Amino acid sequence: xxxxxxxxxxxxxxxxxxxxxxxxxxxxxxxxxxxxxxxxxxxxxxxxxxxxxxxxxxxxxxxxxxxxxxxxxxxxxxxxxxxxxxxxxxxxxxxxxxxxxxxxxxxxxxxxxxxxxxxxxxxxxxxxxxxxxxxxxxxxxxxxxxxxxxxxxxxxxxxxxxxxxxxxxxxxxxxxxxxxxxxxxxxxxxxxxxxxxxxxxxxxxxxxxxxxxxxxxxxxxxxxxxxxxxxxxxxxxxxxxxxxxxxxxxxxxxxxxxxxx
Numbered sequence: 304x305x306x307x308x309x310x311x312x313x314x315x316x317x318x319x320x321x322x323x324x325x326x327x328x329x330x331x332x333x334x335x336x337x338x339x340x341x342x343x344x345x346x347x348x349x350x351x352x353x354x355x356x357x358x359x360x361x362x363x364x365x366x367x368x369x370x371x372x373x374x375x376x377x378x379x380x381x382x383x384x385x386x387x388x389x390x391x392x393x394x395x396x397x398x399x400x401x402x403x404x405x406x407x408x409x410x411x412x413x414x415x416x417x418x419x420x421x422x423x424x425x426x427x428x429x430x431x432x433x434x435x436x437x438x439x440x441x442x443x444x445x446x447x448x449x450x451x452x453x454x455x456x457x458x459x460x461x462x463x464x465x466x467x468x469x470x471x472x473x474x475x476x477x478x479x480x481x482x483x484x485x486x487x488x489x490x491x492x493x494x495x496x497x498x499x500x501x502x503x504x505x506x507x508x509x510x511x512x513x514x515x516x517x518x519x520x521x522x523x524x525x526x527x528x529x530x531x532x533x534x535x536x537x538x539x540x541x542x543x544x545x546x547x548x549x550x551x552x553x554x555x556x557x558x559x560x561x562x563x564x
């Protein structure tokens with residue numbers, strides 16, 4: 304049983320960027336200088352074990368930017384594990400966070416809550432990619448439960464709640480064993496992986512196909528822009544790479560060209 308923490312705050316004053324970070328095993332931050340800063344969120348365990356609870360908190364001040372990467376897929380092991388992530392983005396800040404796929408291992412029971420608060424002038428690129436298990440080991444659709452909740456609030460200046468923010472987007476996924484209905488033709492069919500890329504805030508309009516494997520949803524809100532890109536397929540890694548390519552095209556990296564996505 305592990306209680307991992309990964310906390311990161313970035314502020315910007317003039318040309319100076321100030322970074323405060325804290326991590327508690329098994330979660331680790333590994334950062335490198337640059338503009339914007341690049342941080343890897345590492346877990347030497349390679350995933351979440353039964354009983355694990357992870358807390359991630361990221362806060363960007365006005366004008367700050369950050370890119371977060373992972374070093375590989377996250378495997379969910381048998382047993383109940385929980386993860387909570389909170390993101391807060393001030394005006395004109397930008398966060399890019401496209402984690403590698405999450406592998407729903409046999410017997411896994413995963414509960415996740417992601418809470419995001421952003422100013423309409425901020426940018427967030429965040430992805431969730433799921434695969435049906437260790438397919439080579441015959442674990443297809445053998446996880447016990449997947450409960451994942453995403454809530455997004457648009458901050459300040461929009462009257463809707465006492466704290467000046469309003470609930471702008473809410474999605475909830477709750478899948479429980481047995482999962483035969485997931486492979487129905489009206490749901491995933493023969494596809495074993497699915498993913499969503501959330502482009503929230505002041506992003507240019509993405510180029511994204513709309514066919515039987517790809518969907519594009521656009522925010523009707525006149526105050527805060529946003530697009531949700533969805534994809535299904537046989538390989539989670541391919542979805543992850545395609546999401547990364549979309550973000551690269553919209554927000555070209557300022558760091559040297561020899562550092563790939």
